[in-house]
Amino acid sequence: EAQVTQNPRYLITVTGKKLTVTCSQNMNHEYMSWYRQDPGLGLRQIYYSMNVEVTDKGDVPEGYKVSRKEKRNFPLILESPSPNQTSLYFCASSFATGNNEQFFGPGTRLTVL
Amino acid sequence: AQSVAQPEDQVNVAEGNPLTVKCTYSVSGNPYLFWYVQYPNRGLQFLLKYITGDNLVKGSYGFEAEFNKSQTSFHLKKPSALVSDSALYFCAVRDPYGNNRLAFGKGNQVVVIP
Numbered sequence: 333e334a335q336v337t338q339n340p341r342y343l344i345t346v347t348g349k350k351l352t353v354t355c356s357q358n359m360n361h362e363y364m365s366w367y368r369q370d371p372g373l374g375l376r377q378i379y380y381s382m383n384v385e386v387t388d389k390g391d392v393p394e395g396y397k398v399s400r401k402e403k404r405n406f407p408l409i410l411e412s413p414s415p416n417q418t419s420l421y422f423c424a425s426s427f428a429t430g431n432n433e434q435f436f437g438p439g440t441r442l443t444v445l
Numbered sequence: 446a447q448s449v450a451q452p453e454d455q456v457n458v459a460e461g462n463p464l465t466v467k468c469t470y471s472v473s474g475n476p477y478l479f480w481y482v483q484y485p486n487r488g489l490q491f492l493l494k495y496i497t498g499d500n501l502v503k504g505s506y507g508f509e510a511e512f513n514k515s516q517t518s519f520h521l522k523k524p525s526a527l528v529s530d531s532a533l534y535f536c537a538v539r540d541p542y543g544n545n546r547l548a549f550g551k552g553n554q555v556v557v558i559p
């Protein structure tokens with residue numbers, strides 16, 4: 333089954349404790365992206381990647397890191413999480429050309445205390 | 446940079462009545478436009494897209510959307526709403542000559558009343 337998977341689905345952590353949210357897709361997509369969803373703000377893009385070893389900042393990259401060492405994986409790293417990073421996070425992937433729709437993962441609900 | 450406006454936070458409609466969710470966009474060139482739906486505790490699902498050609502686009506679950514270049518709009522419509530259509534709907538735009546980034550609107554909560 334074609335899908336985007338994220339782990340963990342739920343995470344409660346404390347300020348400053350490094351964490352990684354994994355994202356994997358099995359559709360051979362070149363493009364992958366991370367979004368955060370906050371009430372009243374919709375989805376905002378954090379980082380995206382056009383292909384292996386190619387990443388770029390989205391609209392709200394501060395406090396986040398990403399890497400793209402393999403085509404299928406695109407982990408999101410929070411080196412020192414803060415309470416304002418409490419949010420619902422989505423990973424998405426698509427083929428590289430802009431007219432293709434994105435496939436979304438199920439989401440990761442992160443709470444930073 | 447491209448952007449999307451979804452002017453209504455919530456749309457209430459009676460079951461069986463027509464449903465419209467509004468979206469206007471801003472982009473420097475000709476846009477690629479998308480609608481996604483999010484059901485509770487789920488990720489976003491693709492509904493339909495406009496790339497080029499016919500201004501009326503048909504998608505999943507009986508939804509359609511009309512591209513209007515002069516009004517820079519891409520409203521989502523369904524002739525007869527179902528209770529199961531109650532969800533959060535997002536409009537998104539991509540500038541095909543830009544950086545391939547997809548800009549989302551804030552989303553519209555649709556409530557279909559039985």
